Amino acid sequence: MKTDKMGEWRRTHYSSDVGPELDGKEVTVFGWVQEIRDLGGIRFLILQDKNGKVQITIHRDKADSKVLKKAESLQRQYSIGIKGVVRKMGKAPGGAEIIPNEMRIFGVAKQPLPLDITGRTRADIDVRLDARVLDLRREENQAIFRVQHAALEAARSFLSKQGFMEVFTPRIIVSATEGGSALFPVAYFKREAFLAQSPQLYKEQLILDFEKVFEIGPFFRAEESHTRRHLSEFISLDIEEAFATAEDVMKVLEELIHNVCKDVTGNCGRELKLLKHKIEVPKTPFKRFTYDEVLEELEEEKIHIPWGEDIPTPAFRLLGKLHPYYYFLTDWPTKAKAFYIKPRDDNPEISEGFDLMWRWVELSSGGTRIHSKDLLVKRLSEQGLSPESFKHHLQAFDYGMPPHAGWGLGLARLVMALTGIRNIRDVVLFPRDRFRLTP
RNA sequence: GCCCUGGUAGUAUAGUCCGGUCUAGUAUAGGCGGCUGUCGCCCGCCCGACCCGGGUUCAAAUCCCGGCCAGGGCGCCA
Structure with a gap:
């Protein structure tokens, strides 16, 4: 035609x-x-x-x-x-x-279309993702990404006002030595490199110069996970602050969430109506539960978790039912946290790490960081990592590293909380998971 | 990686348990025709499907085995 x-x-x-x-x-x-x-x-x-x-x-x-x-x-x-x-x-x-x-x-458009753009005949998520641009014709879907945009705008503006500066750290890194989750290897000229799983080490180094930094960007994890809240490529919102503790950055986090909820509610009335979702703007401060309190609570529900273990998903789901709002989990066992999380001075078994939960979903994780080089090296070794491969990171600790703290927040998970959408694939334009690499 | 569930027209489903009634039903999309106030318009006609391979049986969409694909869950996720 x-x-x-x-x-x-x-x-x-x-x-x-x-x-x-x-x-x-x-x-x-x-x-x-x-x-x-x-x-x-x-x-x-x-x-x-x-x-x-x-x-x-x-x-x-x-x-x-x-x-x-x-x-x-x-x-x-x-x-x-x-x-x-x-x-x-x-x-x-x-x-x-x-x-x-x-x-x-x-x-013009080829008929019949692979799915109903009015959304009256619902298509499965697999079909919808295969024809994602058509799927995104639906107003509810567009609403999700307008909410995300409003949330990002609110977060950026809030952090800037708080004196944080936006930075960009490398996506291509040299080694898989950060520990924990699996990395994607990439061919880097004649060498092997990896896609970054987090900006952790870089943002810590940068507080030496800029004191308060934040970064919003994609990170990559080669996990075997196949759940409604995991993707191989995800956008993380990270902050790091010098001369600060976990409690200080938790305040930043709860104020940020409060502001994001407030702004999205104010600016996205039409979108939230399309999504049939109401946001309850959470009051600050958020509730704080210690690891021990949660273990006790779970014990009452007949779920026993040995002290020091991570909390399994079904237990988190139960916690979400008991606490259907934003709340912090604090005082995690040091051994359940990353090497760079600072153990408490009065009891090194317990760390200054925390998680921000929304119902049963972990939105953010952070803490006071170790700023003593000796302790950091000790913790690296304890976790089976080689201090030698961290020498470029560790050099920052030779040049007056101040006490500092920070956190990382999963953007898509936040958008799930803001929109009421239950599958992370729905709140990412072109999601990448273990099985999906197209479109 | 493990566990559970599923795979029927472009899409979404009924039928599967308990094999024959299935020439596989319905809705929506698509095609053709009609209709001057629709807003999930309506009415009539039409097109279009049992994931692949093997087995059991007189007979398989239906039962069994293998494969592939998908969804969900778990583990893992500093």
């Missing part, structure tokens, strides 16, 4: 701008055909753009013959332009519609 050129046409209004107050005004709108309702003598097109939908109405006996002919050739998902006159009309959605004088077809 022959398509039209955009030519000199430029959009004058978005769908959301078209209302009864524009009655009689000529407008140019661009967008995609979401639905066609042909009643014979009258034909309704629902035109969708990034802001919403507007109805285009074509009367068979009144419309220009060229417009009529084009209208008859339209199909779902064609991208088109309409130049027409707004008419106040109580019977139209939003109280107004556009009567076209001219129509241009820019892009």
Whole structure:
């Protein structure tokens, strides 16, 4: 099919701008055909753009013959332009519609589409992800990413006001020595390198110069996990602060969450309505439970966890039922935390590490860091890591490393909390998991 | 890596337990036709499917075995 050129046409209004107050005004709108309702003598097109939908109405006996002919050739998902006159009309959605004088077809769409873009016939997530750009036509899906955008804006603005500076650390790193989760190897010229699993070491080094830094970026973990809250590639929001303790950065974190919730609630009314989700803006300070308190609580529920062990997922699910809000878990056993988390001075068995939970999901994890080189080297060895392979990191500790603390927050998990979406794949545009590498 | 569940038109499902009634039903999308106020428009007609391989049986969408794929869960996830 022959398509039209955009030519000199430029959009004058978005769908959301078209209302009864524009009655009689000529407008140019661009967008995609979401639905066609042909009643014979009258034909309704629902035109969708990034802001919403507007109805285009074509009367068979009144419309220009060229417009009529084009209208008859339209199909779902064609991208088109309409130049027409707004008419106040109580019977139209939003109280107004556009009567076209001219129509241009820019892009056609193969029929039938691989899934229902109106969302009435629901498709499985696998089918939806295979046709992700079409899946993202659905307004609820677009709403998720607008919420994410608002959350990011709120977080950036909050952190900047608190004196944090945004930085970027390398995604390509030299060795897999950070311990813990598996890394993806990459061919780096003639050497082997790895994709970074976190900015941890770099952000710690940078507080020596900038004191308060934050980073928002993708990280990679080659885990075997296949759950609704894990991906191989995820966006992490990290901060690190000099001359600070766990309690200090927990305050930053809870204030950040509070601000994000407040801003998203204020700015994303339409999106939250589309998602049928209400955000309860959490009051600060958040509740804090110690590891020991949680173990006791679980004991009452007949779940026994030996002291020092990590808390298994089913136990976390139960905790989420008991505490359906944002809360901190503190005083973790040192051996359950990473090598760089500082043991308490009065009891080295217990660390100054913490987790921020939302119900049963771990949103963030952080703590006071070790700033003594000797202790850090000792902890590395205890965890079976070689201090030699950390020499570039350790050099920072020779140059006046101050006490410091920080945390990392999983963006997609936060968006899940903000939208009520239960599968992390739904809140990532093109998710990468153990089995999915396309599209 | 382990466990559970599933795989039927473009999409979503019924049928599977208890083999024959299935020439595989329904909705939606798509095609054709009709309809001047729809907003999940409506009405009529049409197109379109049992994941792959093997086995059992007179007979397999249905039972068995293997494979592939998917979903969920667990472990793992500094």
